[in-house]
Amino acid sequence: MAQLIATLIMLLLTFVTGNLIERRHYKKIKMRETKFKDMLTTNFENIPYDWNASEARLVTSNVVISLDYFKRFVANLRKVFGGNIVTYEPLLDRARREAILRLKEKARARGYNAIINLRLETSQIANSLTPKQTAGVEILAYGTAIKINLNNDNTDVKIPIPEPLIQ
């Protein structure tokens, strides 16, 4: 009985704290996304020939976001029946957006104004106390930061439409 009460208290507490942390994170993410929205970021591998790029450098960023007790509990129940684990979705979303934002922040701080060849990867280093359970989500983002001449008007950058592959 004591264990059940402890579980219920943990669920309630971690629901509140997890929700609070998530809301604050989303608020920050949205603020920064607005701030960085004019930074050109693409997954092209090469710099298009007409982009007057002057400098290039590898930038990387990574993010580790932990699950909370409530999310894991709900997910464990979900695992019995199958279906969308909705409590994990915001976690993945937050980690991905946070990683891209960090990449952009890093690039801008070093004086670059665009990123090409953006790649996202996920790895798992953190394990929870119980084996075979995920402790959190880890996203690694990397890309090539470049300096391009925007002629003080970013709408002048032409983004080439890739030619379709003919096989």
Added chain:
Amino acid sequence: MKFKAKLADETVNVSKVHPLKEFTTLIIGFSIFLAVLLILASSFANIVAPLVPLKTEKRIFSGLKPDSTNENFFGLGKVSPSSELKALVDKLAKHWPQNPYDFSVGILDSNEINAMALPGGTIIVSSGLLDIVDSENELAFVLAHEIGHFHNRDHLKGLGRGLLSSLVLGIVGGQSSKALNSVVSTLSVSSYSRRDEARADRFGLELVQAQYGNVSGSTELFKKLAENENSTLLERYTRSHPISKIRIQEMMDYADKHNWLRKEKLLPALIINFD
């Protein structure tokens, strides 16, 4: 194509389901699922456990006898063997013609009022129970009732239910199984069904009648328990023995049906030495 600054797409990656709604749906679904599984498991145990041959039961549990050096017998606590109680049990068991058990009786050091039948022929009585018993007849019925559980092989049902329920919880529960296990074991596993208890009561009455020529004092303990029954609903539900008043009535009816005397003079309480 020109570059246009855009904000990230908010629409697809996160489902618009409130986590609490998800939680409630899953908890309800999971409880129903678990309840069905546990009911299936315990019905299976109820059917299969009594079929375990006596020989097998003895072989598995023969080593499990109360021993005053063992500080945690069957996970209960310290249980010291009692020769006085064993003598009384043997006296009663003589009236069970094909008794296959060699009973051993132990006293559990506990303030709770409890008695139980363990596989292999071990009867445990709590020191709290011995404290409130006022006559030999009263104690004899408690012991005869436990012998009744052996007669009906209920002790194996309880064990089988416990094992299967733990198995079910282990498979299904994962992380949450520890918490669930504690609840389920108090609610269903450790208890006998009311029908089992009533059957053991009837068998107990038969033994007591055969030994003393009357069944006086048999309901005394339950009357005392009934007086103390100001407990909460949950406690009453989780108690392994059904509500005392109903049991007293059923026992008296059974005795009257057989014209057994139930208002004779009671024998004085046995003197039992225990730590």
